[in-house]
Amino acid sequence: MATDDFVCFTFVLFVLNLAWKMLSLTLMTIRKPLFLVASLWLVMVTGVSNARSATLIPTGATWSYWPGEEAPSLQAPFWVEANFSDANWQEGPAPFRYGDGEGGTLIEGMQNTYSTFFIRRSFQVAAPDQIEALTLHIDYDDGFALWINGRRVRSANAPNAIQLDSLATGSHESGAFETFSLDAGIEHLVPGRNIVAIQGFNTTLGSSDFVLHPELVYEGLDAEAPVVIAVDPAPGLVEDFREVTVQFSEPVQGVEARDLTLNGVPAQSLSGRGDTWRFGFAPPEPGSLTLRWEQETGxxxxxxxxxxxxxxxxxxxxxxxxLDENAPHIIDIFPRPGQALSACSSVRLLFSEPIQGL
Structure with missing residues (x-):
């Protein structure tokens, strides 16, 4: 090779090596932002979401209502049943109230006249077997009993044997929503139209106030197992591997450091929570690395x-x-330099790591 060609070739190698180091430094600097952007993109594209709750009947919804001056039904089908006709009932938005609260339907004539108030409303359920939890949020004064499709499911300050003129068994002030599980009512749901019926109670005929304001929500059955949607660093060439950040498709629990192995060696440390966890490893030797989960994890x-x-x-x-960024170097020579020899037919060199091309 001519001298000019050799100089040119050497210069090209120098430039390529410099460019590679600058690119590596840039990638290491922006790796985490790219990881976060990629993770967000995956969530947007795959539609991964933990929002499985939905509202069946919102606050302020319109209900059919019946003041308790006379019984809403005297024979079957009774007012709590799904096939009862409430065509002659009035309609109005919640809350149903007097003497307290604001908005909704103001009840006139209840005080000193009757102690109970009836409301009912239909709601749709496509697949009852996919409902895992049913919840009532309600602001009330002083008591209530709730039925789903004719089955009594929940009550508060309500007598066991309910009559038209029943009174609340205890006093309860309104002003804040309370939460009650209606899981016992899930088995009574049917595909399509369902009915929730509520009877409200005052403590006395002369009570100064009454409030009834329900909201019905459900949580869908979660049958999707968590999966890993992103890891940092991403598989491929890496310059350093002492920790890896794993992002799951949803928050998880039961994670332990030993769950993740690198070339069969469990991680030494673990941090994180929710859907993002960081595993720390002992520095591995350069070469091929396999990141794998243990056979059984919790x-x-x-x-x-x-x-x-x-x-x-x-x-x-x-x-x-x-990648191995450290060049091999000689750590020992035999015979050692400076040693007086009568003859020397061979020299033994000990390098810092295995080499080739000698």
Whole structure:
């Protein structure tokens, strides 16, 4: 090779090496922002979401109502049943009240006349077997009893045997919503139209106030197991591998450091919470790296019936190549330099690491 060609070739190698180092530094600097952006993109594209709750009947909804001056029904079908006709009932928005609260339907003539008030409303359920939890949020004064499709499900300050002129068994002031589980009513739901019926009670005929303001919400059955949607660093060439950040598709629990291994060696440390966890490893030797989950982990999502994470899926094994940035160097020579020899037929060199091309 001519001298000019050699100089040119050497200069090109120098420029390429410098460019590679600058690119590596840039990637290391922006890796975490890119990781976060990629994670957000994955969530947007795949539609991963933990929002499985929905409102069946909102606050301020319109209900059919019946003042308790006379019984709403004297024979079957009774007013709490789904096939009862409430065509002659009045309609109005919640809250139903007098003497307290604001907005909604103002009840006139209840004080000193009657102690109970009746409301009912239909709601739609497409698949009852997909409902995991049913919840009532209600602001009330002084008591109530609730039925779903004719079955009594929940009550507060209500007598066991309910009559038209029943009184609340205790005093309760309105002003804040309270939460009651209606899970016992899930088995009474049917596909399509359902009816919730509520009877409100005052403590006395002369009570100065009355409030009845319900909201009905549900939580859908969570049957989706958590999966890993992003890792940092991403599989491929890496210059350093001492920790890895794992993002799941939803918050998880039961995570332990030993759950994740690098070339069969469990992680040494763990931090994080929710859907993002960081595993720390002892510095590995350069070369091929395999990031793999243990055969059995206790990782699950936070569903009422937890769904386990499947770490043995093929997509959960990730491969890396750890670059060796340290050039080999001689750490020992035999015979040692300066040693007086009568003859020397060979020299033994000990390098800092295995080499090739000698």
């Amino acid at each position: 990782i699950t999502d936070l569903a009422r019936t937890p769904n386990p994470f499947d770490g043995q899926a093929a997509s959960e094994t990730r491969l890396y190549q750890l």
